[in-house]
Amino acid sequence: MDLLIKNGTLISSQGKIKADLAVDGEKISAVAQSIPTGSAKKVIDADGLFVLPGAIDAHTHLAMPFGGTISSDDYFAGTRAAACGGTTTVFDFAMQDFGEKLTDTVLRRNALAAPQAAVDYAFHVAIKDLRDDLIHSLREAVDFGVPSFKVFMVYDFGVSDGDMLQILQEARACGALISVHAENREVIASRVSQYLAEGHGSAWYHYLSRPEFVEAEADERAIRWAREADTPLYIVHLANREGVKIVEKARAEGLTVYAETCPQYLEFTCDVYKRPDGRNFVCSPPMKGQASQDELWAAINRGVISTIATDHCPFQSYEKDWGKDDFTKIPNGCAGVENMFPYMLSKAGEGRVSYEKVIELCCENPARIFGCQTKGVLAPGKDADIVLYDPQQDFTITQDKMHSDCDHTIWEGVSLHGYPLQTYSRGRLVYDRGSFVGQEGWGKLLKRRLQP
């Protein structure tokens, strides 16, 4: 036995149990009322601590070219930050190049990721180009072990409604799952030009050009295409109130629609864009009004939200400053991969949500939905991706404690009650009381297969 964690409280969606947990090699080998310390190489007394599965962040953008630059965390920095926040599996979006087969996209990006990753990782492929039979490379990617894809309804690399419908139909044919960034491109473009023409360039106009209904409309439309294609859909970063209702209505009709939301939408509202540093909060979709935030929390508690993920996509301050006077020049995205699990668990500590629900949203559901069979659950035979969490430790987020390469954090000053003490990735300690202690290149690419 390589590691024995004694007397901890293990939490799953099914509840809490007081038990010992043993690790042999990279796997959890036992969960028991009492495991003798005898043969254990290392014993930890977790009395008073929570023993949790490592979180899965199904939505990050590492080293991604965007807005004339590249997101500031590469695969090492991003996965290091993840490890230090108790996240042991990171999904990155690999952006297809024009003319590129989808498996080639994965291979191209994996060449970057493999030598850098500090925890295990996986790819969704973001599809841009269907021409010349490229759409049929979906099946090849599924067979390769990358069965999840994304389409953008916005940005210049977004797809048309016609392409999106075709992609969904192909996904149905080969058992893939399509995620969607849902906002209405044309309304945004129109509002942006109006505001700029009127001389309104501050971050507040970023919100005004993408208000609630711009997202809700696209949610509704995306779901319609999924209905026509008769296939599941995963909506990333759902941030608006009406979208929650739209998802529920779709499910009541029998559709499988997953909804992801992000910690930033649960903590901040659009009011942040009125702050002097508003541009640092610019991401898309933007934070929304209080009614949307309230609805997202309610949706979490009534089972509408399927997963929490971060949309981690940081840019340095000097890059954010490009858009000081013109919000369209601000690269979209913020850091968050290190904050998700601590933030959600702290909210459980406050009673806003149950610990069990947090484990379901941050660990079990992403594992199940995206086919990570060895992840998300503390059970014998699963990967020993484990977080030791101290529910009593106070922690205030400040930039200097973070492990991203980004030079600032929108979470600056946010106080948490409870924080991770240690993170294990496949049995290896990678984070210990504030410090990254893992190793670049330790993380492995997850090949996945979706459950039918």
Place this chain on the structure above:
Amino acid sequence: MDLLIKNGTLISSQGKIKADLAVDGEKISAVAQSIPTGSAKKVIDADGLFVLPGAIDAHTHLAMPFGGTISSDDYFAGTRAAACGGTTTVFDFAMQDFGEKLTDTVLRRNALAAPQAAVDYAFHVAIKDLRDDLIHSLREAVDFGVPSFKVFMVYDFGVSDGDMLQILQEARACGALISVHAENREVIASRVSQYLAEGHGSAWYHYLSRPEFVEAEADERAIRWAREADTPLYIVHLANREGVKIVEKARAEGLTVYAETCPQYLEFTCDVYKRPDGRNFVCSPPMKGQASQDELWAAINRGVISTIATDHCPFQSYEKDWGKDDFTKIPNGCAGVENMFPYMLSKAGEGRVSYEKVIELCCENPARIFGCQTKGVLAPGKDADIVLYDPQQDFTITQDKMHSDCDHTIWEGVSLHGYPLQTYSRGRLVYDRGSFVGQEGWGKLLKRRLQP
């Protein structure tokens, strides 16, 4: 008294009354139980006949450039056909040119229409271009007496979602009413290229590239923009089942959404596109499935449909033939202005709908919605636009009996029970037992003002 119609049955949405009707000059002067024939210049005994307000066709395209040609009825031919079918007011769509102010569009087209029109006419302006402050020419057009406009969500002259939202907001500001041709451009484009790439060029693929959901999605989206702009919306040629539901849902939320449908959607289904002459039926949106047709009739009877209009836009056979092997080369549109009122009244004779409802849909409602204060009702002071209708006369539609310039009709062979005997336009007889007896240039431009 210039004309006395005795003993007829006058029909309005309020019911039938047996009464005499007198005309002085261009106006109806009296409706009474018995008017002495004494001073009447002309007396007609309408015993056994219906005396009806002339119909209003709120949707025609006369002399319209489209698909590389021009629709085959000019303002004379189109209004002549209208007169012969009991329609005494014809709305035409004046298409804005790029860079053109909207009142200029009206003046430009009115120069063509004024010398030709055989019955009264009005314009909606189809908006294509908002740039350079052209959007503010909406108010000028409203003040000029043209308070209704149209946007297309399809075709190269369609507008973006962003433009549509702006137009609706401007319409709210100046009290205008926006109509919309609702189909999803991107899905159509995608399907069209797929079908053509697969070698499918027959008229049946015109339907397959624009099936029910392509229209329903756009209905839903268009209504959303109207909701955001907080202004009424008029959906032209609603042809799909789900669209009916969407309209009802919107109304239940408090929105003012008018829905127009056309006789061709009530009589034909998409099966016509499998016929050898299927290309003659090509119009957009295309005829839909039986379920849609059934729902449209049900919607008429439960009050969801606001108006009936024709989308009259005929093309000659040789032009339709351009698309024999490639449906995208078929000019979209069919003749119908002469058939609407007789067809609907015949359906009332069959009991599919009440006569009262037909008068409401074809006369009263378009007059009320589009601000034709002198039209649509048989009452003293109103324009003497009158149809004498024989509910017992059998009539089979054939091309030789029609008065359009188009060389064929999709209504060929359709049997009606009941047919107009005479049509009066502002007191002047313009149609008499099969023959046009009116005069080119008699029709006047209606200047209108919408009721709040």
Place this chain on the structure above:
Amino acid sequence: MDLLIKNGTLISSQGKIKADLAVDGEKISAVAQSIPTGSAKKVIDADGLFVLPGAIDAHTHLAMPFGGTISSDDYFAGTRAAACGGTTTVFDFAMQDFGEKLTDTVLRRNALAAPQAAVDYAFHVAIKDLRDDLIHSLREAVDFGVPSFKVFMVYDFGVSDGDMLQILQEARACGALISVHAENREVIASRVSQYLAEGHGSAWYHYLSRPEFVEAEADERAIRWAREADTPLYIVHLANREGVKIVEKARAEGLTVYAETCPQYLEFTCDVYKRPDGRNFVCSPPMKGQASQDELWAAINRGVISTIATDHCPFQSYEKDWGKDDFTKIPNGCAGVENMFPYMLSKAGEGRVSYEKVIELCCENPARIFGCQTKGVLAPGKDADIVLYDPQQDFTITQDKMHSDCDHTIWEGVSLHGYPLQTYSRGRLVYDRGSFVGQEGWGKLLKRRLQP
């Protein structure tokens, strides 16, 4: 010509026209731009006045035994008050006795009504007892000319859900229309005993024992039985917000559901029950909260409300006083038949609703729905039930100006702008500038036949 009304403004749902109107005998004989005064026995110059069809009050309870007494207006007093408020047709509810055939109910009550009625009247029969084949007497009543019936879901004479369903099925079989008083009896009973047990006996607890949801639930249930029976339903005195939504939802499913509301729900809220004279306002359903009132007005303007009626059922002050300390001892009901038409027209004058809509709700729709073919419309051949209305006359409602036998009015002090000058019943002047000038027994029983 017996009467000629010149230069008035005639209003229908189709709009306003400036015209002369002639009456011969009991009928309207002509509507015309100009009718020569020559042969007219009496000529009225209505310049500046509105000429309106007399209103139809489809909901009154005259001389009705209830709450241990009898409502204070007999057939003379009630119809006299109606005439003085511009209402020329009064529907009364004839309550079936146990064991009584429904036609016998009509005959029994008509023996009281015929010698007394000052304007025309009709009966709905309120069904209490289906046993011993009495349900089949529905058809006989329909054949007799009484095709509309009512069921109560409350009161000791209310019917069970099972009976209601049977009645609706029988109504479908013989083409009758069922009205329903929808409130949940059991919840009311439970709340009443709770409040009384707690010593709460004031009028405010009348409201609390019958709040919004008590009505909404019964609306929903009643509509369900109509759906199962596949037959139309008429909901009387709809007073709650959610009920409006329920009606709209039912219509969107294709059901024919009519909704009536009453002026008291449009003017007062439940706050009146906190007034010292709160008991005078006790009726069932009670006035509701502001949100319900707002929704009712919105529903009127978006076409959800079918008719306005009064539920006129007055009790004297000494009777209302019985319940000073125990609201269950207050006879339920208020006077209103004289106030409906003036109130609604005054609201049109204020712009809250259009005059056209008021005529539709108070005249045309009740005539059409309940099969009063000779009523509701100003057209040749129709009964000369006419109101001359002065839109400029100010009027404050006070008890001394009312013509009911009741000794008080809940409308005391309400100011109206505009008031009826004269009322004609079948050509006979029955009300003239504040005074009843008609005759007891002038009114005739309307035999009716519903339109399919």
Place this chain on the structure above:
Amino acid sequence: MDLLIKNGTLISSQGKIKADLAVDGEKISAVAQSIPTGSAKKVIDADGLFVLPGAIDAHTHLAMPFGGTISSDDYFAGTRAAACGGTTTVFDFAMQDFGEKLTDTVLRRNALAAPQAAVDYAFHVAIKDLRDDLIHSLREAVDFGVPSFKVFMVYDFGVSDGDMLQILQEARACGALISVHAENREVIASRVSQYLAEGHGSAWYHYLSRPEFVEAEADERAIRWAREADTPLYIVHLANREGVKIVEKARAEGLTVYAETCPQYLEFTCDVYKRPDGRNFVCSPPMKGQASQDELWAAINRGVISTIATDHCPFQSYEKDWGKDDFTKIPNGCAGVENMFPYMLSKAGEGRVSYEKVIELCCENPARIFGCQTKGVLAPGKDADIVLYDPQQDFTITQDKMHSDCDHTIWEGVSLHGYPLQTYSRGRLVYDRGSFVGQEGWGKLLKRRLQP
């Protein structure tokens, strides 16, 4: 270590793992990849077998007086049958007597149950009487450890809508959960008398007197009361299609509504009532049409159904025969407690549902919803309620193999693929390859506390 189950496949809602499971005393002590057999008193090789948590049947009626007799399984026979079907926790409904405090009801029934129960058991109390402050005995029962109650909307012991609303309000106040048997009493009564009057007494008329909409209406009404009381609701034996939709709609509004269905509704349709032995299938609600059954399965798979339970309430053939000619004389209810878990697992084997979902519905959810903290999950510290299941064993249900005291089974002849080999109740073997090997009185009363 008292028991070691090696090499089995453990199933939870989170998936399957291959692991060893150890039991010490009455508790599960370890789950591990490999547990040495060394100190184990008993070792079972479960290679090829499933190791499952014992099922929880949240709905049975043991020794219940009903229909003039008493249900034929007493607490021993019923729990013995449960054990033999892999069900290790049985909920019984204790029926309040008139005038009885609710804790007294529990004590009265527990005096019967305690000496008889073969597996652990719990009580819901069915409330009949609220008078004289009895409603406040709810809180006492909650404190006692019985926090779940039931109301009937039908039967002579059912409650009125007013009582139901009061009970829900009290439940909210003291944190109790209310279950409801939802059917419309009045419509049933009316239909029953109609059918009997027409001479229709066969079992088929049992169905016709309680068709789909009779249940749907009550579902809707019950949920409305829960909404007004702002408290959760648990709908027992949901059997109709529309009810599923109603539950989903309620949840989308934010209500907590649990829905239970039963194996008999998933296997049989109303067609069984046309069989010669149709009366044996008489239970309430009755089996419904195919559309309802299809919807129930769909609802299971899209997460609408919360739990599976049996409504086990058997009557002997001679009792069922009482109603040979008059269905109202048939005692309502069927045996099922032994069939639930094998049936659902067999359906998982067929692919109709996943094994994971069956464990969620039959074990985890009832434990969580009804506060059985020690049950439903295979984890260290939980009660050793374990089922060894052979997914390959064929089994045809016949009366002689069943362990109920009832002399027949509606499941006769139903073929299953897969069957339990052994059942353990708190570590004790109680069922072994076809035979009950447990002990009367072994089962203990569960005292429970609901999670907020």
